[in-house]
Amino acid sequence: MLNRLKIILSPSEDLIQNELTHPITGQKLELAYYLPLCDETKIHSFITVPFSKNEYPFMTLLQSNPNFTKVTDPATWTDLLLRGQAMVAYQDSIFSFDALKYSYNDLPDAKLETSILGPQHSLSEDPITSLSVIRNAYMSPELVIDKMNVGNLSRTSLYIMYDQRKVNNHTLDLLMHKLASIHLDLIQSTGQLERLLNGKKYQLFPTLLITERIDRIGRALSFGKIVLLLKGSQYAIILPVTFFDFMHAVEDHYESIWMTKLLIILRYSALFITTTLPGLYIAILSYNPEIFKVQLTFSLVASRSIVPYPSFIEVLIMLGMIEMLLESSIRIPKLIGSTSTTVGGLILGSAIQQAGLVSSIMIIVTSLVAISNFVLPIHSMSLAVRFLKYPIIVLAIFLGVAGVFLGLFFYIVCLCSTRSFGEYYFRYRGDVNSKQGEIGGAGTS
Amino acid sequence: MNRYVFYHYFIVCFTNLVMLVPYHLINERFSGSVMAIILSPFIGAIMLYMFTNALTKFPGEGLPEIFDHFYPRWLVSMIMIYKSFITGTSAAIVLSTYAVIITRFLNPEGNPYGIVLVLMVVCAFAATRSTVTVNFVLEIVLILSFPFVGFVLYKAIKSPLMNWDAVAIVAEHYNKMPSLLVIASATFVFTGFLNLSIFNRTFPTNFRFKYRWLLVLIAFIDLLMIFFIPIGVHGTEAVEHYVYIWSATADSTKMAYGFIERVLFLFLIVLLHLALAFTMVGWHMSIEFLRYLLPNNIVNPDEAKTPLRSYVIAGGILLITFSCMFFINQLSMFQLGGYFMIIRMFSEFVIVIWVYLLSKKKVRRDEKRISI
Numbered sequence: 127m128l129n130r131l132k133i134i135l136s137p138s139e140d141l142i143q144n145e146l147t148h149p150i151t152g153q154k155l156e157l158a159y160y161l162p163l164c165d166e167t168k169i170h171s172f173i174t175v176p177f178s179k180n181e182y183p184f185m186t187l188l189q190s191n192p193n194f195t196k197v198t199d200p201a202t203w204t205d206l207l208l209r210g211q212a213m214v215a216y217q218d219s220i221f222s223f224d225a226l227k228y229s230y231n232d233l234p235d236a237k238l239e240t241s242i243l244g245p246q247h248s249l250s251e252d253p254i255t256s257l258s259v260i261r262n263a264y265m266s267p268e269l270v271i272d273k274m275n276v277g278n279l280s281r282t283s284l285y286i287m288y289d290q291r292k293v294n295n296h297t298l299d300l301l302m303h304k305l306a307s308i309h310l311d312l313i314q315s316t317g318q319l320e321r322l323l324n325g326k327k328y329q330l331f332p333t334l335l336i337t338e339r340i341d342r343i344g345r346a347l348s349f350g351k352i353v354l355l356l357k358g359s360q361y362a363i364i365l366p367v368t369f370f371d372f373m374h375a376v377e378d379h380y381e382s383i384w385m386t387k388l389l390i391i392l393r394y395s396a397l398f399i400t401t402t403l404p405g406l407y408i409a410i411l412s413y414n415p416e417i418f419k420v421q422l423t424f425s426l427v428a429s430r431s432i433v434p435y436p437s438f439i440e441v442l443i444m445l446g447m448i449e450m451l452l453e454s455s456i457r458i459p460k461l462i463g464s465t466s467t468t469v470g471g472l473i474l475g476s477a478i479q480q481a482g483l484v485s486s487i488m489i490i491v492t493s494l495v496a497i498s499n500f501v502l503p504i505h506s507m508s509l510a511v512r513f514l515k516y517p518i519i520v521l522a523i524f525l526g527v528a529g530v531f532l533g534l535f536f537y538i539v540c541l542c543s544t545r546s547f548g549e550y551y552f553r554y555r556g557d558v559n560s561k562q563g564e565i566g567g568a569g570t571s
Numbered sequence: 572m573n574r575y576v577f578y579h580y581f582i583v584c585f586t587n588l589v590m591l592v593p594y595h596l597i598n599e600r601f602s603g604s605v606m607a608i609i610l611s612p613f614i615g616a617i618m619l620y621m622f623t624n625a626l627t628k629f630p631g632e633g634l635p636e637i638f639d640h641f642y643p644r645w646l647v648s649m650i651m652i653y654k655s656f657i658t659g660t661s662a663a664i665v666l667s668t669y670a671v672i673i674t675r676f677l678n679p680e681g682n683p684y685g686i687v688l689v690l691m692v693v694c695a696f697a698a699t700r701s702t703v704t705v706n707f708v709l710e711i712v713l714i715l716s717f718p719f720v721g722f723v724l725y726k727a728i729k730s731p732l733m734n735w736d737a738v739a740i741v742a743e744h745y746n747k748m749p750s751l752l753v754i755a756s757a758t759f760v761f762t763g764f765l766n767l768s769i770f771n772r773t774f775p776t777n778f779r780f781k782y783r784w785l786l787v788l789i790a791f792i793d794l795l796m797i798f799f800i801p802i803g804v805h806g807t808e809a810v811e812h813y814v815y816i817w818s819a820t821a822d823s824t825k826m827a828y829g830f831i832e833r834v835l836f837l838f839l840i841v842l843l844h845l846a847l848a849f850t851m852v853g854w855h856m857s858i859e860f861l862r863y864l865l866p867n868n869i870v871n872p873d874e875a876k877t878p879l880r881s882y883v884i885a886g887g888i889l890l891i892t893f894s895c896m897f898f899i900n901q902l903s904m905f906q907l908g909g910y911f912m913i914i915r916m917f918s919e920f921v922i923v924i925w926v927y928l929l930s931k932k933k934v935r936r937d938e939k940r941i942s943i
Contacts, residue, residue, distance in 0.1 A: 414677060419832045525686060526678050531840050532693055535712070535847050539697040542707035545875070553707045554714055 127156050127203075127215035134204055136290040139273040140257055141207075148180060155184070159212035162258035165227040169212050173223060185217060194221040204267040229255045234360065238505050239339050243380040248338035249360045253285055256355055256362070260287065263344035268292075276305065276356075277313035283357040284319075292350030297366055297547045301352060316361040319354070320506070323365070330514070330537070332506040333546035335364040335371055342376050366547035368555075373397070375503035396498035401514045401537070403498075404441045405522035405530040407491050411437040413526030425487075432482040438523045440484050444492040445515070447474070452496070572774055573781045576623075578709050579770060579852070580763035580786045584793050585713075585720055586849040587760050589669055589842055591908040593797050593816050595756040600741050600802065600810070603749030607757040608798060610749070612791040615761025619787060622764055622923045623780045625930035630776040634768035634926070635863040636870065641929055648864050654768070654922070655860035657915055662853025663892040664908055666690055669846040672815055676822075676839060684896070691893060694847055695885040698854035702773050702872040705855045712848040719841040723821055724796055726834050730824045733803045741802050755912040760794045761787065762919060768926075769856045772872045814905075858884045 128143050135141060140162050146155040155177050159169065172193065177184050188194045197206065197213070197220045207213060210226030232255050233247035240246075249256040257271065272286040284305070288298065301323075308322050320334050337343065338361050343353050346364045354363040364371075373393050378386045411430060415423045433440055451470040458466050475493075478484045495515065502508040514537060521529030541552035587593070596604045629637050634654065638647040670687035678686065697708060727733070749757075764786075801820045802810050813819040821838035831837060861884050862868050868880075899907065 414836075417833070417836045418830050422830060521689075525681070525689060527836070527840070528673050528677055528686070528843060529689075531843050532690065532847070535844055536693050536696070538711050539693075539700060539704070539708050539851075542711065543700045543704040550703075550707065552711070554710055 127213065127220055128158060130200065131158055131203065131207075131213075135207070135267050136270045138269070138271045139285065140261070140271050146174065146177060148178065151180060153177075153180075153184070153217075156215035157212060158207065159225065160207055160210070160261060162229075162254050162261050163208070163210040163227065164212055164225040168225045168227075169223070172225075173212065173214060188214070188216060188219075188221050194223050196220070197222050208261070208265045208267065227258065229258045233259065236338055239337065239342075239376070239503065241339070241375070241377045241380070244339070244341050244376050247340065249340065249343075249355070249362055251358050251360050253283060253355055253357045256360075257285060259340050260343055260347075260353070260355075263340050264289075264347045269347065274305065276308055276319070277310055279311040280313055282313050285355040287347065287353040287355065289347050289350055292348070293352060294350060294366075294549075297549065298352065300547050301365065313356070314358070316354075316356050316359040316363055319356060320363055323363075329544065330540050331369065331510050331544055331551070332372070333365070333367065333544060333551060335367040335504060336361045336506050337364060337504070338362070339376055345376070345379075366549040367551075368546065368549070369541055369544075369552040372504045372507035373502065393501055393503070396501035397511060400495050400498040400511060402518060402530055402534065403491055403495050404445060404515050405518035405533065406527070407488065408438045408441055408519060409522040409525075409527040409530050412523075417527065429487045430485040433485050434482075438519065440488050441491075441519060444484055444488055445495075445519075447478075448492050448496050449512075572778055575706055575710070575770065575773070576764070576767065576780065577786065578706075578713050579766035580790065581713060582709060582845065582849050582852060583763035583766070584760055584790045585716075586665055586845050587793075587797060589672065589815075589817065589846055590665055590759070591668070591905060591912065592756045592759055593801065594814065594905065595752055595909060595912070596798050597801065597810055597816060599750060599753050600798075600807070601744050601747070603744075603747040604753050604757075604798065605742055605745040606747055607749035607753040608794055609745065610754065611757035611761060611794065612787050614754075614758050615790065616784075616787045618919070618923050619761065619764045619783060621927045623767070623783060625923075625927045626767060626771050627778075627780065628930040628933050629771070630778065631772060631774060633770075633772045633859065633870070634922075635860060637926060637929060639863075641932065651860040651863045653918070655857035657918055658853045658860070659857040659888055659892070660911060661915065662694075662850040662857070663895070664904070664911070665846050665853075666694065666850045667892075667896055667904070668815075669842065672818055672839065672842070675815065676818060676835065684893075687896065688893060690847065690850075691889050694850040694854060695889045697847070697851040698858055699877050699881040699885045700855075701874045701877070702770060702855070702859070704873075705852060706770065706773055709848050709852060712844050716841045716844050719837055720845075723824075723834055723838050723841070724800070726824045726826070727800045727804060727820055728796075730804060732805075732823055733800070734806065735803060737807045738799045738803045740807055741799070751913055752909050755916040756909075757794065758916055759912060760797075761790050763790075765919060765922075766852060766856065768922075769859045772870065854885065854888055857888055 128145060131141075131143065138160075140160055142157070142159055142161050144157040146157065147153070148155075155173075157169075157173060172191070176187055194214070197203070203213060206222045210224070211222040212225045214221045214223055229250075230247060232252070233250050235246055236248040238248075247259075249259065261269070266289060268290045270286075270288055270290045274284050274286065275281040276284045286301070304323055310322065313319060313322075316336055320332070320336055324333055335346075343362055343364065346353060351367070352365050354365070356363075373390065375389075378390065410417055411426060415427060418426070430437070430440075447470070451466065454470075455466050475489055479486050479489050499508055499512055502511060517536075518530055518533040521533045523529075525532065538552075544551040596607070635647065635651055638650055667687060670683055670690060673686055674681055674683045697705070700708070797817070801813075801816045804820050804823055805813070805816075810816065818835060818838065822833060822835040824834045825832050826834060826837075858881055862880060865880055
């Protein structure tokens, strides 16, 4: 049975294939099961222990215990294994043993990427639990799980998962090459690994997607992507990714189609607002107030009339404040967390405006920038985007409106020149027709 | 992949709104412009078909590689220097014209040299990226700006100032003989296909050109609008008082709803991106042409890391262009721009016919090789 399974199933780290020989009687038992899917204690107490004790004929146990079912058709083997059954071959007959373990209850709740209708759990810090959930989410015999150790001292286990049939081998080679070149003593979190794998050192945008959602991982696997799972971290890394993956929430597949399309447009407008609005505020108020209608310009300038310094200082003060607020709300213990938002957001915001240090329009701009930043569904991207507004502010100070849009052009160039493990990161992709071929020899970088 | 051909065609087409083309055409609107506009699509279409047919014989190869098959290195180097001069200059004209427009309309107090330097640095950075990247940037910029270009044109046509009688009066002068300058200006709209002399490298070997007639048709409509809308908006006589005719035309329309009232600002922002993309493409081609001169040049349309030589060449182009700006003032730029148009037209004729003959030669050579 084992030889045959080797042909059917893709080589996988978590597939346990044992051949037991009884020391006294010399009888042979073949045993195969997926470790993350099965309850090992159950397998021990029902199969290995009775076999080695040999108190009464093992065949009798197989035939009498209703948990064992005789399997005649080899075509069902993979299906049974993937459904958490252990396969036992003994004396030319094959039995399946139901050892399915549900580990959903051990999972923590999703914190970063919450969804309303999707699964509510995130991955677990215990890799075996996570693997079990992923195996359950992507029940395919083609799923390969490789294991390797990273970090010279820590020897942290790293699981590499991909669909054998769909994965791009070039990407896999690049990843292995990259992983082999990591020489660091301690690797403790997925974020650290992400930075190590993240292409160039001074890269603006993340080229790997960190996620905690099981459905996102399952979807990524089905598209031939590679998933990395680090021991002791409840986040997985998906690669290669495109920019558009970062703008996509898993809920987009669960909810009403028209609202979803609208939400995607909303996310892109939020991206535009959060990067350009502070710069536009400076450019319009200090350089080109005539862009807006007269009434609008008047109300803008009137709200700024008591502010004693130029607009960019105002912007820098407010953005500095909001960054501190965001940063402190991560560090503050949860019990007193609401204090910082009340004091920072409500009291300080209204007081600074009444004191005439900052115009009321600026308060609106700042809050809009902060809110629209969190519309982006993936944390690492919203962090990267949080930085993008500062270079634009600098350009706006010196060049006005033209500077803002020059900065946007620069970002488009940066996005387009980024490659995520040899795949194009940012491109408008209609249907790539295999008949027509791909542009530029399909990723040689 | 045919959409990338479209992008290269249209970036040249749209950027003409800012270029010298409408200026020259409108200056001679009573003496031959209309005739030139009618003739130019035919010239453009013949050139387009000759060049693209020739390129199908050289799949995945740029102009340097094509010439390299047939001629000694020194001759190809001369041609490449000349080609890079042509593309680099047209890009520089667009960028400097746009910098002047910015100082006129957006930052009247700004230092024009500072602005143009920043624009140039960004363009030079973009131009040093790989050929595939430049393709993508062009695609994104065009997709983003296409609706706005359409909106500005629509606004101008629907403007209450638009006077169709003025258009008819100018159109009646269709039977005058055009001058060389006007022909050169009008055909410039149809020369976007020449970008393929580098960007053909990115296309897969089984690439086929499709819908080429559509390119010419849209470019022709574009040319008609570039020429006739300002005449309709400003009148047959007043139109010659403007130097940046399209900025003035955009400024004479207004949006009744929304934050922004004057279409001009929308137009300037769209134009900024078009001008930057055009310059990026032009300089990228110049860099790729000049890289042929250097020893051990590896042609890779999607290189992972930009080689140092690209940066050096880009810096050289930037320095030359920037120092030229000190010597050429705005008036003489229009004059020199006119001469440049004529030179460019003839050199493009020569290149297109040359490449076409080379493709015939290659076919003959391959046939001979097969028969042996």
